[in-house]
Amino acid sequence: MDSSSNFISVFSKLPSVFDNSSGVDGDRKPLNLWPGMYHSPVTIALWETRSKIFQRLLDPPLDAPPQTQLLTKTPSQSRTTILYNFSSDFILREQYRDTWNDVRIGKLLEDLDALAGTISVNHCSDDDSFTRPLRLVTASVDKIVLRKPIRVDVDLRIVGSVIWVGRSSIEVQLEVTQSTEGSLPPPDSSIALIANFIFVTRDSHTGEAALVNRLSPETGKEKLLFEEAEARNRARKRKREEDKMDYENQQLDGLQALLAEGRIFCDMPALADRNSILLRDTRLENSLICQPQQRNIHGRIFGGFLMHRAFDLAFSTAYAFAGTMPCFLEVDHVDFLRPVDVGDFLRFKSCVLYTELNDPKHPLINVEVVAHVTRPEIRSSEVSNTFYFTFTIPPEAKAIKDGFLIRNVVPSTEEEARRILERRDAKQLQLREHANT
Numbered sequence: 001m002d003s004s005s006n007f008i009s010v011f012s013k014l015p016s017v018f019d020n021s022s023g024v025d026g027d028r029k030p031l032n033l034w035p036g037m038y039h040s041p042v043t044i045a046l047w048e049t050r051s052k053i054f055q056r057l058l059d060p061p062l063d064a065p066p067q068t069q070l071l072t073k074t075p076s077q078s079r080t081t082i083l084y085n086f087s088s089d090f091i092l093r094e095q096y097r098d099t100w101n102d103v104r105i106g107k108l109l110e111d112l113d114a115l116a117g118t119i120s121v122n123h124c125s126d127d128d129s130f131t132r133p134l135r136l137v138t139a140s141v142d143k144i145v146l147r148k149p150i151r152v153d154v155d156l157r158i159v160g161s162v163i164w165v166g167r168s169s170i171e172v173q174l175e176v177t178q179s180t181e182g183s184l185p186p187p188d189s190s191i192a193l194i195a196n197f198i199f200v201t202r203d204s205h206t207g208e209a210a211l212v213n214r215l216s217p218e219t220g221k222e223k224l225l226f227e228e229a230e231a232r233n234r235a236r237k238r239k240r241e242e243d244k245m246d247y248e249n250q251q252l253d254g255l256q257a258l259l260a261e262g263r264i265f266c267d268m269p270a271l272a273d274r275n276s277i278l279l280r281d282t283r284l285e286n287s288l289i290c291q292p293q294q295r296n297i298h299g300r301i302f303g304g305f306l307m308h309r310a311f312d313l314a315f316s317t318a319y320a321f322a323g324t325m326p327c328f329l330e331v332d333h334v335d336f337l338r339p340v341d342v343g344d345f346l347r348f349k350s351c352v353l354y355t356e357l358n359d360p361k362h363p364l365i366n367v368e369v370v371a372h373v374t375r376p377e378i379r380s381s382e383v384s385n386t387f388y389f390t391f392t393i394p395p396e397a398k399a400i401k402d403g404f405l406i407r408n409v410v411p412s413t414e415e416e417a418r419r420i421l422e423r424r425d426a427k428q429l430q431l432r433e434h435a436n437t
Helices: 041-056 090-096 107-124 220-240 244-268 303-322 414-434
Strands: 007-012 078-084 137-141 144-146 156-165 168-180 189-204 274-277 283-288 327-336 346-356 364-375 378-392 408-410
Touching: 007 041, 007 156, 041 078, 078 107, 090 107, 090 327, 107 156, 107 189, 107 303, 137 274, 156 220, 168 220, 220 283, 244 274, 244 408, 244 414, 303 327, 303 364, 303 378, 303 414, 327 414, 346 378, 346 408, 346 414, 378 408
Parallel strands: 007 078, 274 408
Antiparallel strands: 078 156, 137 189, 137 327, 144 189, 144 327, 156 168, 168 189, 283 346, 327 378, 346 364, 364 378
16 A cells, blocks of 8 residues: 555534535434544544544444454555644634644544554455454553644654554554755654554454454664564553562662651641652642544544543643642643543543652652543442643743742652652653663
8 A cells, every 4th residue: 555645634614424415324323333523624534544544444234253364464554644734724723722822732642542553454454355354452552742732834744654563453654844944754753743542453343352454564763663662562561460569669768758748747737848749739630521523433432532631630730839820741641541431431640640740940840640431330440540740940030030839749648759759660660661761
């Protein structure tokens, strides 16, 4: 497949997935299986592309056999490019513009999730109308670092492809680039953001892990990306296989040190450090009933929507904590632990998990957001997603100039102390992995 065929140029006016003129037979699927109506134009365009893939397979019947012959594909066969025509399309620009005339990060996260999913579907497709397609589930999102602000008045380009596959898992890398050179491919120096999404494949009927098409890197860069992803996968496996008891013994001293200051707040608040604050006093929360307009093409709540809502709450949490407008730096990690369905009562709970104050002019605020699917009828609440974001305060902020100090966050319970230690250790491991690659 020629990579130039996977090019999507996005404008504000796109055909609706409900419009029969788009080439999709509206009678083929019930209404509740179509995606929601109010996603971004990029997400809608990507889902239309994905729907065409499924339609090309002629919607195999329920008893269709699974794919038996694995194909070998190259990264270029799944490579897809999106161009945001911000410079010429005012309506599109308004859909993505934030208060500071930059691109809304939460909305961009939605598009990244939709693009990664479409690329994965492309790689998993065997182009056989007599076999049933695989079901892909987002497992996690690796570190996403914002290298520079993304302007909303300059064309934006996202390029993504599969960079690694295992037996039943896929890693997709996306590069967001922006330059002032019009539609020409921007140089590496204009990369604004890189994101890695990890998917697992499941048999659409049995729900069991399913083998995925092989990947054959061709260029030197593709081979290097494959090796780096393979190293990250091995590191994830080692982390899962660690002896939990040994880990807890190693962390005992750290737990006690974290809890010592928290006990002063709880037992002797008048003597507590005025430059510290209890973790529980940084919390914010919101909730919603998941609506049909928020579903994806599989009828479940779109993962990008969840990331968008989590980012908005994390930003608000950092804002209320710092007393000045924060700057987003990175998504540390996202875990998708269980699917969220239409009609679910979803609660997002956030807190400042810890701060890093080594550089007073560039303090780091690490925010945790946990999403819970709550079922009052059966008195049940389960974690569906965990999100970790890092923000800072710009040196030119009035609060910094006035000598305002970002507070140290301390836990009041052992459970809070464990969360802080686990996240700190995971972040340090992540930094070492990226430094090695």
